[in-house]
Amino acid sequence: MAEGKAIDIIKRHGQRPSESFAREKLHKSVVAACISAGAPEGHAESIARAVTDDVLGWLDTHPEVTSHDLRRVAGRHLRTHHPDAAYLYEQHKNII
Amino acid sequence: MDIATSLAIVTLAALIHASFQLSVSVLTLLSGHSLGAKRSQARTLRLTFGFVTGAGIMTLLMLTFVAYLFQHFFGSSAPQYIWAIACGLLVGVGLSVWVFYYRKDKGTTLWVPRAFARHLANRSKATKDTAEAFSLGLTSVIGEALFILAPIIISALVLVQLPTAWQLVGIGIYTVISLITLGSVWVFISSGHSISAIQKWREDNKHFLQFAAGSALTILGFFVYVCKIITDVVGVS
Numbered sequence: 001m002a003e004g005k006a007i008d009i010i011k012r013h014g015q016r017p018s019e020s021f022a023r024e025k026l027h028k029s030v031v032a033a034c035i036s037a038g039a040p041e042g043h044a045e046s047i048a049r050a051v052t053d054d055v056l057g058w059l060d061t062h063p064e065v066t067s068h069d070l071r072r073v074a075g076r077h078l079r080t081h082h083p084d085a086a087y088l089y090e091q092h093k094n095i096i
Numbered sequence: 097m098d099i100a101t102s103l104a105i106v107t108l109a110a111l112i113h114a115s116f117q118l119s120v121s122v123l124t125l126l127s128g129h130s131l132g133a134k135r136s137q138a139r140t141l142r143l144t145f146g147f148v149t150g151a152g153i154m155t156l157l158m159l160t161f162v163a164y165l166f167q168h169f170f171g172s173s174a175p176q177y178i179w180a181i182a183c184g185l186l187v188g189v190g191l192s193v194w195v196f197y198y199r200k201d202k203g204t205t206l207w208v209p210r211a212f213a214r215h216l217a218n219r220s221k222a223t224k225d226t227a228e229a230f231s232l233g234l235t236s237v238i239g240e241a242l243f244i245l246a247p248i249i250i251s252a253l254v255l256v257q258l259p260t261a262w263q264l265v266g267i268g269i270y271t272v273i274s275l276i277t278l279g280s281v282w283v284f285i286s287s288g289h290s291i292s293a294i295q296k297w298r299e300d301n302k303h304f305l306q307f308a309a310g311s312a313l314t315i316l317g318f319f320v321y322v323c324k325i326i327t328d329v330v331g332v333s
Binding site: 031032033035036037038041084085087088091092093094095096 | 128205206216217
């Protein structure tokens with residue numbers, strides 16, 4: 001799985017320095033979206049684990065991705081588990 | 097202009113103020129981040145209450161400051177050209193709201209300066225204590241000054257002509273009514289409604305809110321123009 005190798009995440013079309021993929025960071029953001037959407041904590045954790053695994057599988061074939069791609073793919077997988085959380089996850093930058 | 101008409105104008109202006117969405121957006125974001133960071137419901141409520149209080153205090157300060165300026169420069173009866181400018185401003189802002197209020201993007205992105213929006217978004221994410229949430233409430237009202245200044249100006253003009261006791265009543269009415277939407281969102285959050293449901297409703301109804309705010313501003317502009325300027329010129333009491 002992608003966990004073992006370094007994957008560069010290109011931030012904001014290269015305007016900010018790229019950083020290595022951090023599983024924990026993705027997991028935490030998915031948990032936050034699920035809890036904000038009203039999911040109980042245990043359920044949010046298990047959804048986040050499933051989504052993170054799905055994203056890691058996708059990253060196996062993509063050694064360099066943008067943060068936007070990562071969010072889009074994570075959002076797509078999250079939608080199958082919790083559509084409301086996926087909505088918040090994808091829209092959080094379009095609220096203000 | 098009699099007291100009932102004056103208070104009706106203040107009430108409509110406050111409803112228009114309440115329909116503007118920057119403070120509601122920041123409140124939605126603040127509660128979303130607070131719940132997502134696994135803070136307790138009580139802590140989230142304290143933060144959001146601090147925010148709503150801050151927004152209320154800044155609204156009160158802005159209204160009383162503008163009223164004080166009018167009272168200081170023109171006394172209790174402002175000249176007709178000031179009323180005409182205020183009416184023009186209402187209609188102008190009303191038309192601008194129809195065209196510009198929301199950006200074309202998905203979601204509820206507003207036409208406020210992007211640096212301001214980024215600051216509010218970043219701070220609402222990082223806010224941990226009630227005092228900072230309070231200051232965020234103050235700032236979010238300043239952030240939408242471009243839109244709320246017109247209803248505040250017309251309310252201030254109307255209020256300075258009233259007897260002192262009614263001025264206080266009018267200020268109270270304006271502040272409380274302008275907080276109706278923020279208060280409603282706060283009640284929804286405290287009763288356990290999900291943030292995504294609130295945000296989805298806001299997104300689904302954004303064009304209606306935009307149309308309603310723009311129309312109400314335009315109608316208020318024409319109403320005050322007829323009520324104050326034309327009535328005075330024609331000499332009808």
